[in-house]
Amino acid sequence: MLNWHHIKRQQATEPAASAAQHLSDSTGSSHIIEVVGINKSFGDVHVLKDITFYIRNNEFITLLGPSGCGKSTTLRILAGFERPDSGDVFFEGRSLLDIPPYQRQLNTVFQRYALFPHLNVYDNIAFGLNIRKVGKDEIRTRIGQALKTVDLEGYADRWVEQLSGGQMQRVAIARAIGNKPQVLLLDEPLGALDLKMRKEMQIELKDMQRSLGITFVYVTHDQEEALTMSDTIIVMKEGLIQQIGTPTDIYNEPRNAFVADFIGESNIIPGRMTRDFAVSFAQRSFACIDRRMSEDEVDVVIRPEDIILAEPSDQTISGQVVSVVFKGVHYEMMVETGPFTWMVQSTDFFAEGASVGLTFDPEDIHIMAKSDYSPDRRTAGSDPGDTPDDQNGGDSW
Amino acid sequence: MKSLRRLTYPYLIWIAIFTLAPLLLVAFYAFTAYDATGKLFFTLQGFNKVFSTADTVALNIFALKSLFGIDWQVPIYVNVFAKSLEIALFSTIICLLIGYPAAWLLARGERENRHRGNGNLLLFLFVMPMWMNALLRTYAWLALLEPRGIINSLLGLVNIGPVQFLYNDFGIGLGMVYNYLPFMVLPIQSVLVKISPSVIEAAEDLGANRRQTFLRVILPLSMPGVLSGINMVFMPAMTTFLIPDLLGGGRYLLIGNAIERQFMISRDMTTGSALSILLLVFVLASMRILTRYEKENDEGGLLT
Structure with missing residues (x-):
């Protein structure tokens, strides 16, 4: 991808x-x-x-x-x-x-x-x-x-x-x-x-x-x-x-979870936003640069390459590396933090099983309104995953 | 591979016995005859008889007579040849004119059905009569076309007729078109089905209207099917004796009947064989001319 x-x-x-x-x-x-x-x-x-x-x-x-x-x-x-x-x-x-x-x-x-x-x-x-x-x-x-x-x-x-x-x-x-x-x-x-x-x-x-x-x-x-x-x-x-x-x-600035997921890799996390420039997800509150939307429940998108890996501390979400794949320019790591598994792309290497902390810059946190494609609303029939084989797609003829 | 090649032996033997041997026999008979003592000798009398000017008739070709005023006296068999050629050509053209649109319709149905995944009913109905014996099918036309047949009875209701359908060019042409139409339609249809719809769309996209799309794209791409269709209609139409025999009422002489009579009635194997050889050469030559137009097109229909 x-x-x-x-x-x-x-x-x-x-x-x-x-x-x-x-x-x-x-x-x-x-x-x-x-x-x-x-x-x-x-x-x-x-x-x-x-x-x-x-x-x-x-x-x-x-x-x-x-x-x-x-x-x-x-x-x-x-x-x-x-x-x-x-x-x-x-x-x-x-x-x-x-x-x-x-x-x-x-x-x-x-x-x-x-x-x-x-x-x-x-x-x-x-x-x-x-x-x-x-x-x-x-x-x-x-x-x-x-x-x-x-x-x-x-x-x-x-x-x-x-x-x-x-x-x-x-x-x-x-x-x-x-x-x-x-x-x-x-x-x-x-x-x-x-x-x-x-x-x-x-x-x-x-x-x-x-x-x-x-x-x-x-x-x-x-x-x-x-x-x-x-x-x-x-x-x-x-x-x-x-x-x-x-x-x-x-x-x-993907408008909803489908776009975020279809265009590139993304971590889409359910979040809550009750005021401007602040969003809470993963049991924490984060500063962000978006204004509050009409509803409190939102989707938060963070691109894998925007996640900063650090030693676990109070300032980070801590988790454990469950897999590491070397992709040439960077490592692609899956980091498990309780209910959510994050995809992280970083040039820093952390071994499988290592404890790491995740942080984000405010401008890398993107807030989207909830949609049918939100991960927690997704039903069996609406898989937003990209299907690369469009060769004989139903829309061709 | 070598063991697979052995599988072709039965067919090769078949060809040797049932195609090559009879052909050689016919060629042999064409150039030989028995003298009074029962001895075989080489002769060209068969061919001489075909082209003999002792017995001449007026060339009975409608188009030549009416359009060009041609009124030639020709040997009987030359007239028979010309008559056969005329009816065969005429039937082939009619088959093409009816068959091409029919093939188009069938191809379109086939394409749509393939999309939906069910069979092509239209094609099935079209092919079904071919499962019946040609003799029976042709007899059925007799019942329809007779002076007191079904069609004339119906025409009689509106005070038309009785119309003489049988025992003339019309009846024989109709019989040929009816019997040989599938051989025109199927090769064309099989080529049309293969033309990609996007090629047709591309033509429209580039500014071709329906007529231009047909003339510049569809027709050229379906030419291999058209040529094999022409071959497959023209050849049997040229050589048939069954259809003129039935629908011509026995007095209508085409080349097929002439050959049959030489063998079955006159018992003149030499002339019959000579006629057969001439017909064979003629058909092969016309096939050759056709295939020359075909170039090296491997998209052909049933026959190339």
Whole structure:
């Protein structure tokens, strides 16, 4: 799982604030797409529940969530392959719902590439341009550019089946950007690639998005991928938007236990907060930097890397190390303190069985309102754990 | 692997006895005849008879006659050949025109059913008549199409007819389309099922409307199925004698009937064999032309 050391804590902003920005119905011209209250059911399954968000021009926005959360369906509604049961989608202020996919100025990079097997690389990329009756010379130039962008110069004459997975993915991207769309939709485009290739492509995609200056809407279940590339992340679960925000917001200020748990490792402890800037959990009171919420019962999130290990004392929560795993940069230790087992990531080593004390800085204690995903409210049916195999997720089709 | 190869021996023996040997026999008969003393001798008389200009008839090909005004006198057997080719081509085209949409429907049903995990009822209903004997199925058409058959009785109720359905091109074409349609539909369907829905979506995404998506993506990708479908309809349609025999009322002569008569009625094995060889060469040649279009497509249907 993820260890996100390099994201620096920022002064806490109200987590709802960033979400509110993206949920507001302001109709500024910088919003290229607005999704307003869409609902979608497949049979009895209500896969999208009142989804509302907007996409700014030229941003890299990621729909992130586990299998079956509705992220792919949302993307397919943008592309026009599905029609929402209710709600509306606006593209530059005009409703998209009655516009068929082939008339939308969006192009999709499909999960499994969906290249045309009967055409070579050149003709695959030329497909959309031929249909739009672009001139032959113009097509040649554009294909040259597109192949250059995806670093596949010299592959124009290859047949699709002669390409590796990574190359096919690049062709799929070249085919989509060759059409010069204003928005590029990417449905788990790196899902079928190996880890190393995936990491390279993440950087390349981000560079590509910047240099092309177009909007990317990216769907993934991989939170690390989302954090690496996105300007904005929309976290989804069970057809609901859980949180919208920048990667830093999402990581540092998760809105509920699901987001905290899905984005990186976290310790989520039930706590009680009766006044501003103080919270009690683990039979102690701690200073924190959040204000009191409407309810006293809260969830407290502390990231494993933010826990400071010390000799046990009055100032610490004392516990015992029950397991130690060396992770390269740090040790990952499980520390048992009575009812709760903490995950701690530290460069300091404590042997298994050692007694240790845990402390936290006030700004590392993050308070969240209780939700259905709170550990003490979690029911069997709502496991917020991340499921990495989204390949055949129910939301794919 | 070597022991597995032995498993193919029964089939190889089968081919040797029931395919190669008869073929060689036919070739042998085609070039030989018995003289008055019962001695076998080499001859080309069979082929001479086929192409003999002593007996000529007007070439009876509707399209050539009506469209181009072609009125040739040709040897009888050349006319029979041309007539067979005409009806076979016509039936193949009709099968393709009916079969492609049917295959599309079946493929779509198959895809949806696979999603739900139950069988494809439509495909089942479609294949079911094939379990019945072709002779019976064709006889059933007689009952339907007769001057006093079911269809003409119904037409009579609205004061139409009786219409002559049988013993003409229509009846025979209908019989062929009915009997051979599954051989067109199934290979096309099996190719269509394999086309990934996301490829079709990709075409739409890139700006292709339904017509363009069909012409530029679906049709090219289903070509292997179309070609094997054409093969599998054209070949039996070209060679059948059962259908023209029944629905042609015995007086309708196609190449299959001509061969049958040489063997069974005239007892002229030499001419019969010569006709068979010519038909074989013709069918092989047309298959060859078709497969040339197919290039090296390994996504083929039932036959490549």
